[in-house]
Amino acid sequence: MAVTKILARKGRLDVGIRYVLNGDKTQEQVLTARLNCEPGREVRQMLETKRDYGKEDGIQYYHMIQSFCPGEITPELALEIAKEFAAEHLPGYQAVIGVHVDKEHIHAHILFNSVNADTGQKYHSSAQSYYRQIRAISDRLCREHGLSVLMQGEASKAVSYIEWLRQSKGQATFRSMLEADLQEAIQDANDLGHFFLLMEHKGYEIKHGTRLGFRLQGQERFMISGRKNPMFTEEGIRAAIQGNLSAIEAGVRPAVLPRPSYRPYVPHPKYKGFLALYVHYLYLLGKIGRRQYPPRMAPHLRQEVMKAERYRTQFAFLRENNITGPDDMTAFLTRTEGSLASLTKQRTILNVRKKKRQRLYTALADVEVLAPAKELYEDGLSGMEAEFAQYLEAVSTLEQCGIPRERLISEKAQVYQQLAELNRQIRQERKKLTLCREILDRIPQIEQTLQNTNDLRKEVERDERRRR
Numbered sequence: 001m002a003v004t005k006i007l008a009r010k011g012r013l014d015v016g017i018r019y020v021l022n023g024d025k026t027q028e029q030v031l032t033a034r035l036n037c038e039p040g041r042e043v044r045q046m047l048e049t050k051r052d053y054g055k056e057d058g059i060q061y062y063h064m065i066q067s068f069c070p071g072e073i074t075p076e077l078a079l080e081i082a083k084e085f086a087a088e089h090l091p092g093y094q095a096v097i098g099v100h101v102d103k104e105h106i107h108a109h110i111l112f113n114s115v116n117a118d119t120g121q122k123y124h125s126s127a128q129s130y131y132r133q134i135r136a137i138s139d140r141l142c143r144e145h146g147l148s149v150l151m152q153g154e155a156s157k158a159v160s161y162i163e164w165l166r167q168s169k170g171q172a173t174f175r176s177m178l179e180a181d182l183q184e185a186i187q188d189a190n191d192l193g194h195f196f197l198l199m200e201h202k203g204y205e206i207k208h209g210t211r212l213g214f215r216l217q218g219q220e221r222f223m224i225s226g227r228k229n230p231m232f233t234e235e236g237i238r239a240a241i242q243g244n245l246s247a248i249e250a251g252v253r254p255a256v257l258p259r260p261s262y263r264p265y266v267p268h269p270k271y272k273g274f275l276a277l278y279v280h281y282l283y284l285l286g287k288i289g290r291r292q293y294p295p296r297m298a299p300h301l302r303q304e305v306m307k308a309e310r311y312r313t314q315f316a317f318l319r320e321n322n323i324t325g326p327d328d329m330t331a332f333l334t335r336t337e338g339s340l341a342s343l344t345k346q347r348t349i350l351n352v353r354k355k356k357r358q359r360l361y362t363a364l365a366d367v368e369v370l371a372p373a374k375e376l377y378e379d380g381l382s383g384m385e386a387e388f389a390q391y392l393e394a395v396s397t398l399e400q401c402g403i404p405r406e407r408l409i410s411e412k413a414q415v416y417q418q419l420a421e422l423n424r425q426i427r428q429e430r431k432k433l434t435l436c437r438e439i440l441d442r443i444p445q446i447e448q449t450l451q452n453t454n455d456l457r458k459e460v461e462r463d464e465r466r467r468r
Contacts, residue, residue: 004138006064006125008114013060014043020063020098020109031075031099035086036117046094046113053120061114062123066138067107072147075099075106081141082108089137092118178204178214178223182232186240193417195241197409200361201368208423212237234420273324274443278315281446282308284453314439317432333436340429347422354415360401361412366394 009016023029037045050056066085068078079099086095095112114123181202189195196206199214205222207213212234213222226233231240271279282288287308323329354361373387398405 003067004064004130004134006062006130006134008059008125009061009063010059013046013113016061016063016111017042017096020096020111022098022100025100025102026098027075027101029098031079031101033079033083033097035083035090035095035097035112036092037094037096042094042096045117046115049094049113049117050115053115055115055120055122059114059122062112062125064110064112064134065107066110067105068147070105073106075101077145078106078108081138081145082110084141085137086110086112089133092116093123174216175223175228177216178225179229179232182214182225182237186237189241191241191413191417192234192238192420193415194413195237196416196420197413200365203365203369208419210427234424271324274318274329274439275315275324277443277446277450278311278318281450282311282315284450285311287312311442314435314442317435318439329436329440333433336429336432336436340426340433343422343426343429347419347426350415350419350422354419357412357415359397360403360408363394363397364405364408364412366390367398370394 021029021032026032034042046061047056050060066078066082073081079097082097082099086093086097090110090112093112093116095110097108097110099106099108112123115121116123181199181204185195185198185202189198199206203216204214205216207215207222211224212226212232213224215222226236230236279288285308318324321328321332323332370387370391373384374391377384377388398408401408
């Protein structure tokens with residue numbers, strides 16, 4: 001079976017050709033071939049073709065990759081299939097072929113000039129040409145050489161290729177399995193830390209950071225749970241655990257619900273410093289105050305109208321934190337940096353504590369995850385020896401530690417909850433720092449823009465007085 005993909009490249013031809021013909025990857029260039037060009041003169045001949053037809057701009061070359069299943073094909077056969085493919089699909093195009101054997105799976109690289117040497121036409125790649133030509137020819141050549149082929153069907157726009165392939169076979173995808181486990185853990189969890197504990201005990205490795213990721217044992221990459229469904233972001237999971245799961249699923253309530261803090265009525269203040277500067281600027285942009293006619297503004301100021309919402313956010317931030325001048329901003333930055341340093345230190349201490357207990361926490365997860373494998377082994381099913389041995393080792397680790405399992409589970413959930421809360425607070429403090437730096441960078445620009453606008457207004461007023 002060959003998985004194919006084609007990439008359009010605007011970079012240098014010599015770099016691409018050097019990569020395809022790399023001797024370290026192609027057994028000292030034994031597994032290489034050329035089509036319509038000579039060894040050692042590939043780059044020059046391709047550039048001459050572009051120059052002859054006056055098509056030196058745009059896409060310089062196309063790079064196609066055929067990846068084969070490990071153990072299904074020999075390098076020599078992969079090279080033969082790639083040569084047959086190039087001869088059938090790329091008549092008149094200059095191409096270089098290299099079969100790379102530096103990884104577990106053998107893969108063939110076909111790099112060809114974007115301009116046809118015979119007709120001068122440029123190659124055009126689309127989804128339609130991929131399925132009707134590249135994929136069809138590749139699958140036919142695989143069948144002719146006794147290799148397996150991919151199932152035919154239309155790929156979904158919303159899922160990855162692997163997910164589509166498993167769905168086309170009627171199998172559960174990794175993402176559907178993950179979402180089902182997430183749903184079950186949300187229903188059973190008491191808080192976010194308990195949720196992470198349950199997911200770990202289902203066999204998932206968890207990646208905390210900007211986006212929450214999960215990976216099953218045996219998977220190479222983390223899956224971002226909230227990429228397609230906001231309910232499975234960290235904030236969405238937190239809201240669902242708090243008792244809003246049914247409303248979120250019904251679409252009555254958003255997964256992440258903004259909750260503005262209550263502020264009692266206070267008389268409208270007289271703004272000074274930075275606040276007055278932002279009020280004046282937003283007034284000129286026509287975003288505050290009542291105006292019957294649009295404000296008269298300079299062209300360069302009109303270009304800034306699209307950024308008004310960002311200015312609103314910055315203004316609200318200044319008002320909520322009572323920042324009216326440089327001294328207030330400096331004090332706020334100092335407090336925020338100190339708070340961030342303190343939170344980071346707390347997280348480090350907690351991570352050290354977690355690391356000391358990691359062997360026991362891993363054993364807890366292994367006991368839960370491998371319990372079905374242990375039952376299958378006891379029922380006489382072969383192939384479960386390694387899992388059964390790992391299960392016994394985890395049980396032994398827990399028995400030797402001298403801590404009751406219920407107490408250890410409670411402690412683990414508490415540590416995970418504290419880490420989740422600290423991560424949330426650290427993200428908030430970092431957002432504040434980012435917003436402060438944006439405001440400090442923006443202030444001089446706003447002042448200069450206002451100065452230019454005032455100068456222009458005064459000049460217009462002088463011209464109007466002269467006309468009178």
